[in-house]
Amino acid sequence: MSELVEVLRYREVLWNLVRRNLKVRYKNSVLGFAWSLLNPLLQIGVWWFLFKVILPGRGEANFMAILVTGFLPWLFFSQTILDSTACVSQEMAIIKKAYFPRTVLPISVLLSNLIHLGFAFIVLLVLFAIWRVDVNAHYLLVIPATVLLALFAYGLSAMLAAWSAFYADVKFIVSNLLGVWFFLVPVLYPLYVALGADRPAGNWLETLIHHALPVIKQLYMLDPVTVAIVAYRSALLHGGANPVVHSESPWLADQYPLWPYVVGAAVISVAVAIIGQMIYQRKADLFAEQG
Amino acid sequence: MSAIEVRDVWKRYRRPHQQVSSLKEAVFSFLRGQSGYEEFWALKDISFSVEAGEAIGLVGPNGSGKSTLLGLMARVLKPTQGSIGVEGRVCPLLELGTGFHLELTGRENVFLNASLLGLTNRETARRYPDIVDFAELGDVMDAPVKTYSTGMVIRLGFSVAVHLDPDVLLIDEVLGVGDEHFQHKSFGRLMDFKREGRTIFVVSHNLEAVRKICDRAIWLDRGRMVKDTDSEEVVTKYRAAVAAWERSLEETRAGDARPG
Numbered sequence: 001m002s003e004l005v006e007v008l009r010y011r012e013v014l015w016n017l018v019r020r021n022l023k024v025r026y027k028n029s030v031l032g033f034a035w036s037l038l039n040p041l042l043q044i045g046v047w048w049f050l051f052k053v054i055l056p057g058r059g060e061a062n063f064m065a066i067l068v069t070g071f072l073p074w075l076f077f078s079q080t081i082l083d084s085t086a087c088v089s090q091e092m093a094i095i096k097k098a099y100f101p102r103t104v105l106p107i108s109v110l111l112s113n114l115i116h117l118g119f120a121f122i123v124l125l126v127l128f129a130i131w132r133v134d135v136n137a138h139y140l141l142v143i144p145a146t147v148l149l150a151l152f153a154y155g156l157s158a159m160l161a162a163w164s165a166f167y168a169d170v171k172f173i174v175s176n177l178l179g180v181w182f183f184l185v186p187v188l189y190p191l192y193v194a195l196g197a198d199r200p201a202g203n204w205l206e207t208l209i210h211h212a213l214p215v216i217k218q219l220y221m222l223d224p225v226t227v228a229i230v231a232y233r234s235a236l237l238h239g240g241a242n243p244v245v246h247s248e249s250p251w252l253a254d255q256y257p258l259w260p261y262v263v264g265a266a267v268i269s270v271a272v273a274i275i276g277q278m279i280y281q282r283k284a285d286l287f288a289e290q291g
Numbered sequence: 292m293s294a295i296e297v298r299d300v301w302k303r304y305r306r307p308h309q310q311v312s313s314l315k316e317a318v319f320s321f322l323r324g325q326s327g328y329e330e331f332w333a334l335k336d337i338s339f340s341v342e343a344g345e346a347i348g349l350v351g352p353n354g355s356g357k358s359t360l361l362g363l364m365a366r367v368l369k370p371t372q373g374s375i376g377v378e379g380r381v382c383p384l385l386e387l388g389t390g391f392h393l394e395l396t397g398r399e400n401v402f403l404n405a406s407l408l409g410l411t412n413r414e415t416a417r418r419y420p421d422i423v424d425f426a427e428l429g430d431v432m433d434a435p436v437k438t439y440s441t442g443m444v445i446r447l448g449f450s451v452a453v454h455l456d457p458d459v460l461l462i463d464e465v466l467g468v469g470d471e472h473f474q475h476k477s478f479g480r481l482m483d484f485k486r487e488g489r490t491i492f493v494v495s496h497n498l499e500a501v502r503k504i505c506d507r508a509i510w511l512d513r514g515r516m517v518k519d520t521d522s523e524e525v526v527t528k529y530r531a532a533v534a535a536w537e538r539s540l541e542e543t544r545a546g547d548a549r550p551g
Contacts, residue, residue, distance in 0.1 A: 012406045020403060024394050097390040098383055098407045099366035169315070288367045289304060 003281055006101040013100050017108040021083075022115060037123050040075055044068055047188075062237070065133050069236050070187045072120050073145070073228040077153050078178045080113040084157030085174050088165040088287060095287050102284035103277070106158045110150060117146070124236075133237070141235035148262075149228040152269035155276030162283035165290060185225045194220055227265040230258065293378070294459055294490040295341035295364060300373035302334040302359055302514075333359040334370075335514040343378070343458070346491040348501035348522050350529050351511035357494045360511070361385060361463050364492065379458025379490075382408055384449070393437035397428060397447055400436055404451050418454045425476075426450035446473055453480050459490040478504075502526045 007014065025035075047067055087105045088095070095102070128135060164170035186194060195217055201210040220226060305328040334356045341347055349357045362368040363375050365383035390407065391400045401422055405415040423429050426446040436444060452460070462481075481504055484491055495501050501508055501522060508525035510517040518525050 010406075012411050013403075016403045016406045016412070020392065020395060020399070023399070024392070093392075094390040094404075094407055096362075096367060097385050099381075100407055285369045288362065 003101055003103050003277075007103050007107060010100050010104055014104050014108055014111070017104060018111045018115070021108060021112040025112075037119060040068075040071065040120060041123065044071070062131065062133060065128065065131055065237060066233060067188070068124060068127060069233050070229045072117065072124060073149055073232050074182065074185060074187050074225065075120065076113055076117040076146075077149060077225050077228075078182070079116065080110060080153040081156055081160065081174060081178060083109045083113065084161045085164040085171040087157075088161050092287075092290070102287060103158075103280065106154065106161045106280065109157055109161075110154050113153075114146075114150065135236055138235045141231060145228045145231035145235065148224055148266050148269050151273040152224040152265075155269070155272030155274070158273075158276035158280035162280045165283065165287055181225070184220065185223060185229055187229060191226075191230060221261040222264045222268060224265040224269045227258075227262055231262070293340040293376075294343040294345070295339075295378075295492070296374075296376040297340065297360075297364070298338050298374050300334055300337045300360075300363065300370045300375060301332065302356070302363065302368065303371040304331045304333055305329070306331055333514055334363075337373075337511075337514075337516055339509065339516070339519055341490060341492070343490055344488040345507060346485050346505045347493070348505035348508035348525070349492065349494045349511065350496075350498065350501060350508055350525065351517075352533075354513070355511040356514045357511055358385070358463055361461050361492065361494055364459075365461050377459055380409055380456065381459045381461065382452050382455045382457030383461040383463075384452045385461070385463045391436045391444060391448065394435055396435055397432040397439070401432075401447070401451055404448070405455065408452070408455050408457075410455060422447075422450045422454045425454065425480075427473075442470065442473075449473075449477055453477070453484070457489065459492065460484060462491070462493045462495075464494055464496065498526045498530065 044064070044067065048064060051063060051067075084106055087109050088102075091105055094100075125135070127133075160170055160174060164174075197213060197217070199206055199209045199213065201207040337356075337360065349360065351357055359368065361383070362385065363370055364377055365381060365385060366377075367383070367385065390404055392403065395403070398419075401419065402412055402415050405418075406412065410418075423432055426443075426449070428443060428447055431439065431443070436447075439447070460481075478500070481491065485504065491504065493501060493504060505522040507520065508522035509519045510525050510529050518528060
């Protein structure tokens with residue numbers, strides 16, 4: 001707690017670091033800040049090509065809107081985690097030079113990425129206008145969903161920032177795990193594909209999977225990233241006068257009891273944030289003694 | 292009221308036997324049953340207090356714990372045992388200019404650096420012209436710092452530090468920075484500080500500078516305090532000790548050379 005008060009006292013440093021992060025990411029690139037919009041757009045272009053040209057006939061009329069809406073929280077989450085693995089080693093110079101509450105570093109990573117998320121939202125609204133998609137009644141639900149996801153991302157960031165200060169491997173492990181994690185959240189496929197998965201019992205391996213699946217599905221639904229993605233889609237695309245997707249759409253989780261998982265994911269997020277912060281503070285005293 | 296209060300301070304470093312920087316190495320050294328660490332006491336039982344307005348020099352050979360002590364006072368490091376209290380705004384000048392971000396411009400770095408040392412952006416903006424002026428870098432402040440020469444970076448770092456209005460200035464081996472002209476200027480600035488009644492703590496191998504700036508000096512050797520008294524006396528005794536040590540080295544070498 002006292003560390004957070006201290007961070008508030010050093011908010012000027014925090015703000016300068018956030019501005020620095022935003023500037024440095026695209027320094028030396030001709031297009032500069034445009035890259036923070038171009039990157040997701042290019043990614044979306046690839047999917048458009050995949051789902052509309054190579055594999056047409058899949059999904060619904062507003063398939064692209066559904067994809068992009070789910071992609072935003074993922075992009076925020078993965079980029080925050082990835083940035084955190086570099087945030088301590090990059091700032092070694094100032095860590096050795098002056099005192100400041102070290103918690104400023106992971107918080108600055110979180111804030112920079114929240115700002116990027118804000119810019120991405122603007123792009124999303126432009127795309128919605130082009131695709132003639134109405135933004136819907138429950139759009140404010142995006143805020144609690146983002147808070148939940150941000151807490152989860154922060155906790156993991158703090159942990160990873162602390163460990164990556166001592167072990168260079170953390171960075172590589174994280175980037176690989178994120179590659180796997182991307183397919184463990186419903187960005188590219190609807191929730192029902194994951195929840196409907198079933199394997200009949202057969203040989204020992206099939207039997208094992210058969211019995212493990214219900215547990216895996218529970219864990220899948222408790223993943224705060226999954227919950228945030230589903231919540232983004234429900235908030236922006238569903239309900240209102242001109243719903244993009246209907247309640248029966250497989251892309252929404254209306255047919256599943258979602259609230260228990262929202263509560264569960266919120267508990268997990270808060271716990272991860274607290275544990276991450278504790279680990280970070282314990283390690284932070286030793287940062288300045290690193291080579 | 293003391294400006295700096297150092298009481299029974301011990302500082303231990305744990306050095307890995309070999310630099311372990313990957314998990315694989317960590318796992319292997321664990322499996323081999325190595326503890327992985329070698330303990331090293333950089334400071335042993337250091338106590339002293341400094342009155343506001345004193346100028347103190349810290350002398351001693353390499354590895355005697357001078358920079359560690361300064362790092363502790365700057366709150367960059369934490370003591371293993373004991374306590375350290377520093378009153379007022381502390382401005383550490385440790386590893387000058389290294390806190391700069393190479394991709395950012397001189398101007399951006401000034402604001403970032405000053406905020407790290409406790410200034411609000413508004414206060415920095417007010418002092419900005421003086422900072423640029425003192426560093427004599429008026430025409431390059433909007434160029435990235437990576438295009439600066441070493442001397443320019445050091446001048447800018449020093450200039451930021453001395454414009455912060457610190458109560459306590461901690462200086463690590465940065466007295467001889469810049470060219471002859473800038474050295475005179477920075478030396479003059481330190482003497483101004485002293486006249487203004489600010490507390491100055493200097494680590495330096497430049498004994499002449501220590502003698503000139505400081506009234507009092509502390510001599511460290513292998514983490515222990517050897518002497519803490521008038522700077523004139525400490526410098527003289529320290530010089531004598533170094534000379535004696537060099538003589539003994541010479542004799543051993545002469546002894547080794549003798550056949551038999």
